[in-house]
Amino acid sequence: MSDNLTVVCSGTGYFSQFHYEAWNRLPGATIVGVNNRNRDKAMEFAQRFNIGDYDNDLQRLLERCKPDLVDVITPPETHLQAVKIAAGLGIDVICQKPFGENLEQAQEMTRIAADAGIKLIVHENFRFMPWYRKIKQLLDENRLGEVLNVEFKLRPGDGQGPEAYLARQPYFQQMPKFLVHETAIHLVDTFRFLFGEPNNLFAKLRRCNPHIKGEDAGLILFEFQNRIQAVFDGNRLLDHCATNTRRTMGEMEIAGTHGELRLNGEGGILLREFGRQQWVEQPYEWRDQHFGGDCVFNTIEHIAAHYLTGAALENQGFEYLKNIEIEQAIYHSAHSGNLIAF
Known part of the structure; x- marks a missing residue:
């Protein structure tokens, strides 16, 4: 359990705005970095949501910020590489759905997470x-x-x-x-x-x-x-x-x-x-x-409660494979x- 949950958000597309807003609204959580392959876009979101660091290189940003979690809010074809990077640094991952491009990729991501001893959570908000x-x-x-x-x-x-x-x-x-x-x-x-x-x-x-x-x-x-x-x-x-x-x-x-x-x-x-x-x-x-109905906030609040209070966690990657x-x-x-x- 933690008194303050630190998060790096990767992705600045349309739906990511709901994630950033939710993390900023949640007591006990702080976004410490923004990642996007377009550095100017990452800087724009950092300024928009008052976040202290940004980078177009995810690994470099994670090494610098050392967050508890990385929230991956990018298209499915980027998920595997993001999980590999986070797993190599021992950082837990929240992954937007669709969870990878196919079943084989989703299975690979769950294996990588298990081998690294990190949590891999799917942001399934419905x-x-x-x-x-x-x-x-x-x-x-x-x-x-x-x-x-x-x-x-x-x-x-x-x-x-x-x-x-x-x-x-x-x-x-x-x-x-x-x-x-x-x-x-x-x-x-x-x-x-x-x-x-x-x-x-x-x-x-x-x-x-x-x-x-x-x-x-x-x-x-x-x-x-x-x-x-x-x-x-x-x-x-x-x-x-x-x-x-x-x-x-x-x-x-x-x-x-x-x-x-x-x-x-x-x-x-x-x-x-x-x-x-x-x-x-x-x-x-x-x-x-x-x-x-504010379901992105509800999902993030549920995930944060696991880290802040030890509450049970729904929809980890291995469960989502079904x-x-x-x-x-x-x-x-x-x-x-x-x-x-x-």
């Missing part, structure tokens, strides 16, 4: 969206009885036309594997967090926007060990009824023997008891700011047309 923490609480309280059916409709509405994703994350257009590798992996992890481990799956994927390389829509049917059937129905071209379609990214329904639960696009959780017609909103506290195995199975099913069992 399970830390406040509505999913509340839904987990309701499920643990058996409010729905035996859960039998689940459906999540991903509808961010940001994927239409030749300009899709360019203003925010332009590399999305060039990803050969997109919907599942970049987005649905979040829901794979969330489904496992809420419902346990799947027995099998079947997937149909397609590309609806001809201006991108990868798939941007698809259906995935999961069967879980506890008899739950769950459907992921994703299409990035379509939206849903919400003042901010990227808040929840879609809507969820969970049906059990005691009742039904709905998550809407405003973060509202409604529950209807079996045999009743009335929907009752479930109160809970959350912050409607930044991304996904998500990537499921991702690989989804692509295999879509390509072969077969049901894939685990």
